[in-house]
Amino acid sequence: MQHVLLAFGTRPEAIKMLPVVRALRKCGGVRVSVAITGQHRQMLDQVFEVFGEKPDIDLNLMTHNQKLSDITGLIISQMTDLLDKLRPDLVLVHGDTTTAMATAIAAFYSRIPIGHVEAGLRSYDLSHPWPEEFNRVAIDSLADYLFAPTLGAAENLDREYNRRGRIYVTGNTGIDALLHVAQQIDASTAMGANLSETVIELDSERSLILVTGHRRESFGAGFEDICKGLRKLAERDDVQIVYPVHLNPAVRDVVRARLGSISNIHLTDPVSYLDMVKLMKRAKVILTDSGGIQEEGPALGRPVLVMRNTTERPEAIATGTVRLIGTDPDRIYNEVSALLDDEVCYNERAKPVFPYGDGTASIQIANIIAESFAS
Known part of the structure; x- marks a missing residue:
């Protein structure tokens, strides 16, 4: 063999x-x-x-x-x-x-x-x-x-x-994994019912903004700017932000110091893959610097705003579902708000697309x- x-x-x-x-x-x-x-x-x-x-x-x-x-x-x-x-x-x-x-x-x-x-x-x-x-x-x-x-x-x-x-x-094999787990969630009442206790209970009246951020090139000033943008977003009373924080101290210490006291920003430990798929399915908008989420968000029909200046995944950008926005605080706020406040704009960018394969x-x-x- x-x-x-x-x-x-x-x-x-x-x-x-x-x-x-x-x-x-x-x-x-x-x-x-x-x-x-x-x-x-x-x-x-x-x-x-x-x-x-x-x-x-x-x-x-x-x-x-x-x-x-x-x-x-x-x-x-x-x-x-x-x-x-x-x-x-x-x-x-x-x-x-x-x-x-x-x-x-x-x-x-x-x-x-x-x-x-x-x-x-x-x-x-x-x-x-x-x-x-x-x-x-x-x-x-x-x-x-x-x-x-x-x-x-x-x-x-x-x-x-x-x-x-x-x-x-x-x-992309990530789409294989995503579709497999999403189908399990949809097929199982018990599996799909709730997030585990590691994730805060969500408010059904507020739009969920899911955030992931951990890239080394953003250490320092980049994460400071990301936190400023999230603080500004949190001033809106119609949003709740969930941010599973990476365990790297260069990320965790800055994020918890800058955002830990804001009531509608929920900082959690890293969540399981199952919970992450549930969060992505539930999110109104995803803010990320992750490569994988640039692939997964479009497949789930979720607008993805990438807090980077370059990407190795141009196919996602070409669909219109994913947009590069960098780490400027004002742009983070403006790009998310445009999706939340303009239903036509949102619907155009919230359609499931599969630039990375069929599973x-x-x-x-x-x-x-x-x-x-x-x-």
Whole structure:
């Protein structure tokens, strides 16, 4: 049997890789192992529970306030040891995290083929998002299988001088995960009824603004401006803001200090993936700097305002559902208010659209891998 090792460490990776794990397990002649680094320890465990999966190997490499250089070196070293022991036929990584980049380097050093799920995304600015743009470019230069979510991503790859892998356009596995969980919520009265106790009880008379923010390039002045914009929004008596705050102290300490005393801003610990899908389905508007939510919001028909100046997901922008707004406080307030106050504008941008595929990306990736092993 051919052995595929999937390696990841963060919640977004787990959300987008566990559908691939499930699809590969259904392929004959393929043995599947899952190794995690624990880059998002608590949030990672929640996703495994939703998908009914467990990791086979937990390297548990994270420590408090680790530098990027520390975790990169540690993952390369520990993953190289693991790969030399297991000798899988393919290492599969996802996206643009430090775990994905360092694992790809370890596989390259060990002369093991690499597959990159969600290949070809580009902002063409190594500073935004940082260090994610560097990570994805590095992985794509090493990968043998490049699973691009869109034609645009494939075209990005096709233009690069150092590409060595074969390109496949599959759609995005995050949509597979989203549709799977959304269908479970819709089909189950018990599952869909309420958010868990980790999330504040919501006021049905107020519009819900869902906020996520954690990007490193916004540390410092960027998060100060985001907080100013949210404080101004909270002056409206027709809104409630829910912000699951990232555990990184550079985010958490600023956000809780600036927003913790405002009655209609509800700061929570990170919520489970199940609760996040429920929040997105319930939200009137989503404010985010997350890449995954730029994909998920359009599929749920929710307007998404991206608190960044660049994006590697232009397909979402082209639909009109997603808009780049940066971190300027006045623009945050004005863009959200325009959606809340203009019903025609809102309805034009609140239609479900699927620029990232139809929910079959994982099956396509699994079939490509199985067929390549058989040939």
